[in-house]
Amino acid sequence: MFEKMASWHHLRAPWQEAKWLAIDIETNGLDAKGDAMLALAWVRIAPPRILQNQAEYRVVNTNLELTQSAVIHQLSLRDIAAGMPLEEVLAEFIKAAEGAIIVAHNAQFDTAVLQQALKQANMKWQPDGVYCTLRAERRRLERQSQILKLDSLTLAACRKRYGLDAFSGHHALNDAIACAELFLAQAFRSSSGHHPNARALLKEGR
């Protein structure tokens, strides 16, 4: 009940005062339900700042075999073996993410993998909201009646439209920071002139 009250106020305060947390997850494959979480990165956004001095990147020690996605991310079996148990990673994450609004590129995928992992570890956590930088971008472009090409909504392509330069993708922490920068660019551009609350902003990135 109190949590709900806190959440209600959180979402109605000016968006710069909300607690945003950009995340990115590396998995064993691209199927959120079936694949295991291999690494998790998160970084706090306190608009206009990105608190990179509190950013975290955790590799999960899983027993699973690496499938073909080892080509995409750069984790080796040795990295995995040196990782932390899933429960510890999630406990640390929940502490950092308590009462936060999650920001991710293609957030649906990340939150699904996360919930799957929580379920497996028998743990519970709910964000105050989820902002997807990909969906926000798609909405914005559709409003301008732009024809969307297949690859025009990748993280790199979206960043480019805001003059944010190239980054080396497919490492969870690089991606989380790149996503945080994109979020700030989107939020500042769309809120320029008026002062939306977090809830209004979330509608963009729903």
Next chain:
Amino acid sequence: MASVSADTRDFLANTPPFDSLNAELLQYAAEQMQAMYVCQDNRQDIMQPDSHQLYLVRSGAYDLVDKENQHLDRLEPGDLFGFPSLLTGRKITNKLQVIADGIIWIWPEAAFNELRRQSQGFERYFVNAHGQRLLAEQGKTQGPDWSEKTIASVITRKPIQISSTASIQSAAKLMSAERVSCLLVVDDQQLRGILTDRDLRNRVVAVGVNFDVSVAAVMTPMPAIIYARDSLFDALTMMGQANIHHLPVLDDNEIPIGVLTNTDLMQQQRSEPVLLINALFKAPNREALVIEAAKIPDYLRSFASRVKDIGIVGRLLTSLTDGITRKLIRLYEQEHGSAPCTYVWLAFGSQARGDQTLGSDQDNALLLPDEITDGQRQWFAEMSVYVCEGLADCGIRLCPGNIMAMNPDLQKNRLEWREKFLKWIRSPTPKAIMHCMIFFDSRAVAGSHLLYRQHREEIAKLAKQDMFLANIARHIGELSVPLGLFNRFRTKSEGDFEYIDIKKQAVAILNDIVRLYSLAAGLTVPSTPARLEQLKSASSLSDKDNQNLLEAWQFLTGLRLTAQMYRNEESKIPSNSVDPESLSTMQRRQLKAAFKVIKDAQQGVSFKFGRNM
């Protein structure tokens, strides 16, 4: 402790001065950093008056303005700001204007101080940057290369001297007592000649000369000499080619201060320039010399990649050109007999200054004695054609402007040269100024150094004319330094590519400025660093400006040589030019700093000399 992304670390590792941090400190720097999205709406959040922080532009573009909204600097990715108030503790009064939104990285004061404490390189960078002394960053850690050593640094003892009226026997006694193989013959501090072991053998004992005869009768009069400020290269080329074993060393006042011997050089030379120089000067004829000289460009390229200070390449090339010139004169003399009277082979422009590049053309002339006859002039006319064409065959292009000894108009005696200089000095039209400047950078390459000195000192006195200096200052003021509004590069563009001509738009202007100060001070040395050295005591130029000009000159000539050495054959950019985009972040900052030094000095000279207009 925070996790650090590889992108963050990579960007920092490529940004000076973070690139000087070791892995541990780089990690620390990355962990302490916050990022901030800066746009029009929130620009007042950055640079709060009392929050001293270090800022690094990660993306976007901004203008730094002062409290009166005067533009100070355009900030682009890789640029640092905020450190002056960190270093001084003063309130922040500058503001940021946003040109394009982007990310700025921020370090708190504590992290900045920790990095300065832990890393000397980091500390030095900011102290220099704050004092606008970024150019001092180059080559701080370099030790001197043997070849750039001056003669002064290798001579070990004072010369043993004797007067020309002393007897041969007293000379021999002195040599034996001092255990030396040669004596300098000196009257009134003026070098008259040199007397060696070999002279005693060949000219005294073998011939049966009475030991009471004066030294003057058997010495070598007017020997080849070298100045203490010259480099070991110069000594090598002279001794190697003329088969000289003892070279008297004079200071700038022509007073003998030592003797350089073969053994002195042997101890110094373990490097390859020696091999090239020897091959050049052992060449038995013109054809052989041309074949050896053809190897110079390749040799210089490989040499340049191995030396720490690329400026040395300019000095080596100059020294080689001097040597080839002297070799050609000698070859001519072998065929046509010795020069009929004293003379000076003059070098002007870059050869005189010692900053030649591979593309430099010839700039030379002849200085002849006033009493020269027409018949004697004929000998020099023919010799100069032989030498100039020989130089061209050896790769030093004929001068398109015909500033060459083979031009009859540049074979002048002292009086005629005086007239020519007076004309320029008395009627300094803009065209005359532009044309005559390189004649004020001159050096004697071969012949009588005394004749040259008399001429040069005369010209130095004549040139100290306010009107003349004022017109030079005006000419300098009209040259354009490629630094535009907001401290941005102003490039020339041609088709798809953009470039800056380092020679015309920077080095030449800097040389002009330093030449003006030396003319005003009556100096006679030609090289820009040597002029600056001698200007240190002059009141017209502050020590700080002097140092700044020297560092800018070193940076620019180095950059120009590097660009030229490694220039792609297919490159569409003119030689002597660079594309700022192709430079490293540090080089771009240094290039801007160098342009700033020139611009400031440009204003300085119009203020100091231009008022007499």
